[in-house]
Each structure stands twice: as C-alpha cells, then as structure tokens.
Amino acid sequence: MSESFSQRLRALPDFPNDLPKFDPATAPADSVDLFLEWLEAALADGVSQPHAFSLATTTTTGQVSSRMMILKNIDEGAWHFASTVGSRKGRELTANPQAAMNFYWAKFGRQVRVSGAVTLLSAEASARDWDERPGADGRDNPDWQLFALHPAEVEFWQASSDRHHIRHRYVL
Numbered sequence: 001m002s003e004s005f006s007q008r009l010r011a012l013p014d015f016p017n018d019l020p021k022f023d024p025a026t027a028p029a030d031s032v033d034l035f036l037e038w039l040e041a042a043l044a045d046g047v048s049q050p051h052a053f054s055l056a057t058t059t060t061t062g063q064v065s066s067r068m069m070i071l072k073n074i075d076e077g078a079w080h081f082a083s084t085v086g087s088r089k090g091r092e093l094t095a096n097p098q099a100a101m102n103f104y105w106a107k108f109g110r111q112v113r114v115s116g117a118v119t120l121l122s123a124e125a126s127a128r129d130w131d132e133r134p135g136a137d138g139r140d141n142p143d144w145q146l147f148a149l150h151p152a153e154v155e156f157w158q159a160s161s162d163r164h165h166i167r168h169r170y171v172l
C-alpha cells in the first residue's frame with residue numbers, strides 16, 4: 001500500500017482523550033461483576049451494540065477465523081452465544097471446542113478478552129433462543145444452537161492517555 005495510506009493511518013488517533021480511569025485495586029473479585037460494570041457504563045453512555053464481540057475459533061490444524069457475534073447471557077460463569085451448528089464457526093467448535101471472545105468499547109478505550117472451553121446448551125434452550133429472536137416467524141430451526149464459553153481467563157484492558165495502559169487479568 002502507498003506511503004500516503006500508511007501516513008493517513010498513522011495520523012488517526014488511537015484512543016479518545018477523555019478516557020475513564022481504572023484502578024485494578026478496586027476491581028471486584030468476580031470477573032463477571034467487573035464486566036457488568038463496564039457494560040452498564042457503555043450502555044449508560046449510549047454506546048451502540050455494547051454486547052457485540054469478536055469470536056475466534058480454530059480448526060484442528062490451527063487455522064484461525066473470527067467474526068462478530070452478540071452476547072446472549074452470562075449464567076453460572078458461562079458466556080452464551082448462538083449460531084448455526086452447520087456454520088464455519090459451528091463446525092470449528094465441534095472439532096475444537098475452544099474459543100476466544102473480544103469486546104471493545106472504543107469510546108472508553110476498554111477491551112475485555114475471554115477465552116476457554118465451549119459446550120453446547122440444551123436443544124430446548126436453543127429452540128427458545130431461536131423463537132425469541134427479533135423477526136422470529138414461528139418456524140423451527142434445529143440447526144440453531146446456544147453455546148456456552150467457560151472462561152479459563154478474562155482480561156480487562158483500559159487504555160490510558162499517558163500510554164500506561166492498564167491490564168487486569170482473572171485466571172479461573
């Protein structure tokens with residue numbers, strides 16, 4: 001790509017100037033509580049799709065793919081999302097049930113990374129999720145599946161204007 005393209009990229013600000021402060025010493029003991037605090041802050045500020053995240057999966061031979069998804073719930077420490085089992089991500093999760101999620105709220109300079117093993121939720125719960133989707137037309141979709149990611153690790157990252165970015169990691 002041209003020199004001018006890389007200069008234009010370099011001229012873009014990485015983060016906004018008025019970033020919130022984050023002191024890990026005051027963080028709750030449970031990573032889910034901190035996630036809910038950060039999500040509520042994003043919601044209160046009108047951030048659009050604050051429940052959207054990037055989901056990375058791999059094949060058994062290590063080819064990685066990622067795509068945006070919507071968080072459906074957090075229950076008993078597991079983070080839920082839904083998709084079709086026959087999709088690329090569904091096939092990859094069947095072959096290698098490990099995944100990583102990445103939430104990012106640009107206005108706050110905040111990132112949350114979650115990774116761990118993935119299991120399938122029940123056919124009943126998956127059917128309920130399908131039926132409750134906006135625009136549901138009453139038809140079944142047996143390929144629709146709720147997945148639960150059980151974190152081995154959750155990392156909170158807060159950008160700072162002095163470039164001393166802050167990380168807070170929970171190993172579960």
Ligand SMILES: Cc1cc2nc3c(=O)[nH]c(=O)nc-3n(C[C@H](O)[C@H](O)[C@H](O)COP(=O)(O)O)c2cc1C
Pocket residue numbers: 049052065066067068069070071081082083084087088089090
């Ligand atoms: C903001 C956003 C949210 C999305 N949420 C979902 C979702 O919850 N479930 C889903 O199956 N696809 C969702 N998609 C579409 C996926 O990103 C992806 O294109 C699709 O699921 C096919 O992915 P795959 O071929 O890697 O399996 C979303 C896309 C965007 C941009």
